Structure formats: structure tokens, C-alpha cells
Amino acid sequence: MPRTADERNIKTRDKAKTFDALMDTLIRAVREVMRDVRVIRQRDPAAQSTAEVLMYSGLHAMLFYRVAHILYLSGHKTLARMVSQTARFLTGIEIHPGAKIGKGLFIDHGAGVVIGETAEIGDNCTIYQGVTLGGTGKDVGKRHPTLGNNVMVGSGAKVLGPMEIGDNVKIAANAVVLEAIPSDCTAVGIPARVVRRRGARVDNFDQVHTPDPVTQEMCRMNVRIEALRRTVDELEDQLEALKDEAGHPAPMLVRGGEYWDYEI
Numbered sequence: 244m245p246r247t248a249d250e251r252n253i254k255t256r257d258k259a260k261t262f263d264a265l266m267d268t269l270i271r272a273v274r275e276v277m278r279d280v281r282v283i284r285q286r287d288p289a290a291q292s293t294a295e296v297l298m299y300s301g302l303h304a305m306l307f308y309r310v311a312h313i314l315y316l317s318g319h320k321t322l323a324r325m326v327s328q329t330a331r332f333l334t335g336i337e338i339h340p341g342a343k344i345g346k347g348l349f350i351d352h353g354a355g356v357v358i359g360e361t362a363e364i365g366d367n368c369t370i371y372q373g374v375t376l377g378g379t380g381k382d383v384g385k386r387h388p389t390l391g392n393n394v395m396v397g398s399g400a401k402v403l404g405p406m407e408i409g410d411n412v413k414i415a416a417n418a419v420v421l422e423a424i425p426s427d428c429t430a431v432g433i434p435a436r437v438v439r440r441r442g443a444r445v446d447n448f449d450q451v452h453t454p455d456p457v458t459q460e461m462c463r464m465n466v467r468i469e470a471l472r473r474t475v476d477e478l479e480d481q482l483e484a485l486k487d488e489a490g491h492p493a494p495m496l497v498r499g500g501e502y503w504d505y506e507i
């Protein structure tokens with residue numbers, strides 16, 4: 244019980260400050276949710292109304308993540324984990340509370356998305372179902388990828404390792420990205436390779452490991468020369484045998500219907 248008027252004033256001021264801080268957090272959270280809803284409505288052609296968007300599991304996962312991330316940063320790591328695991332149970336989306344996520348992330352469909360502890364995601368990114376932003380198991384410390392702004396990661400894609408993915412990158416569905424991708428590129432396949440840069444086709448022709456056609460032709464010629472040499476050897480042996488049988492040089496070569504003596 245405060246005894247003096249001063250002590251009572253301090254307590255009232257502290258309560259007012261806590262209330263203000265709570266209201267600020269609440270207003271910020273509501274603003275962020277409204278922004279997320281706007282982002283989803285802009286990017287998902289299937290979203291017909293705000294009410295519909297409010298049911299999206301990607302939106303729920305982001306709400307849980309924000310709470311978990313605040314708890315994580317304030318040192319309440321177990322509590323943060325509890326919140327993220329609850330989100331995983333409810334949405335099928337697992338975002339580690341330590342991940343750093345920018346504004347306007349849209350997780351479409353969501354199920355099976357995994358975002359690792361040291362992953363970083365820039366602003367206005369889109370991630371589809373089944374995406375993993377994970378580690379390879381070979382790195383320590385920073386183990387997960389860093390995505391720039393406006394990155395799209397297609398369904399089922401795996402981005403593994405602490406590499407940088409530039410701005411405006413598109414990662415194709417089911418790609419497995421193991422190396423950095425520069426900005427403004429599209430990467431496809433396993434392992435993922437860049438196929439488009441600023442919309443233009445990228446020539447992936449491997450000049451170094453392509454066989455040299457001249458060397459290949461010379462190899463073929465060597466094989467034929469060897470075969471011809473063997474044939475000539477055989478013919479010479481036959482000639483020798485005929486010569487021995489006849490006791491004189493054998494008439495072997497036929498030219499213009501006549502026999503020509505073969506001189507050795």
C-alpha cells in the first residue's frame with residue numbers, strides 16, 4: 244500500500260505507461276493484420292473478401308509468429324517455442340520464433356512450410372505450400388537462407404543453406420536451391436539453376452565441360468587407321484604365304500583385267 248501522495252502518483256503513472264504500451268502494441272498488431280489482409284487480397288486472385296482472407300492459415304501463422312518473435316527477443320524462448328508449436332499444430336506452418344521476417348509476407352495455402360531459426364525474409368515475399376527455408380546440416384551459426392525483397396518461392400521448393408537470394412527472385416515449384424541467386428532471376432530445377440535474368444533467357448551452355456569436337460573426330464580417325472593397319476598386316480601375311488607356296492612372287496594385283504606380279 245503506497246503511504247504518501249507521491250508514491251500513489253508514481254504508481255498511477257506506471258499503470259498509465261503500461262496501459263499506453265499495451266494499447267500501442269495492440270494498435271500496431273491490428274495495423275499489421277490489416278496490412279497482411281491487404282497484401283493477401285492484392286496477391287491472391289482467389290481471395291474474394293476480407294472475411295475470407297481472415298480464415299487463411301498463412302495469416303494465422305503470421306499472427307502467431309509475431310507474438311512468438313516478441314517473446315523470443317525478450318528472452319522467453321520456451322514460451323516463444325510453445326506459441327510457434329501451437330501455430331504449427333493449428334496451421335501446419337512452422338516458423339521458428341527466431342526467424343526475421345519483413346513486411347508483407349504472404350504464405351499461400353501454407354501447409355508444410357518450414358522457416359528455420361536463422362532465416363531472414365525481406366519485404367513483400369510470397370511463399371507457397373511445402374516450402375522449406377532450411378539448413379543443409381553442414382553449417383553452424385547462420386544456417387538458413389536470407390531472402391531479399393519481392394521474392395517468390397514456389398510450392399515444394401527447398402532453399403537450403405545460409406546463402407543470399409537477391410531481390411525480385413522467382414524460385415520455381417519443387418526447385419532445390421543450394422547456392423546464392425542474384426537479383427531479378429528465375430531459378431528452376433534440382434539443383435536449381437538460373438534460367439531467366441530480367442526476363443531474358445540465360446544460356447546455361449557449359450563451355451568448360453563440353454567435349455571438344457576436333458578431339459572427338461581425331462579419336463574416331465585413330466580407330467579407323469588402326470583397323471586399316473590390321474587389314475594391311477593380314478593382307479601382307481596372305482601374300483607372304485602365297486609367295487612361299489608358289490616359290491616365286493605371287494600374281495596378286497588385278498588391274499584392267501590383267502595379273503600383275505607383286506614385287507616384294
Ligand SMILES: CC(C)(COP(=O)(O)OP(=O)(O)OC[C@H]1O[C@@H](n2cnc3c(N)ncnc32)[C@H](O)[C@@H]1OP(=O)(O)O)[C@@H](O)C(=O)NCCC(=O)NCCS
Binds near residue numbers: 352439
Ligand atoms: C518459375 C515460375 C515462377 C515462372 O517464372 P518465369 O520467370 O515466368 O519463367 P518461365 O515461365 O519463362 O520459365 C522459365 C523456364 O523454366 C521452366 N520452368 C518453369 N517452372 C518450372 C519448374 N517448376 N520446374 C522446372 N522448370 C520450370 C520453363 O519451362 C522454362 O523453360 P525454358 O527456358 O526451356 O523455356 C513458375 O513456373 C513457377 O514455378 N511458379 C511457382 C508457382 C507455384 O508454386 N504455384 C503454386 C500455387 S498453389
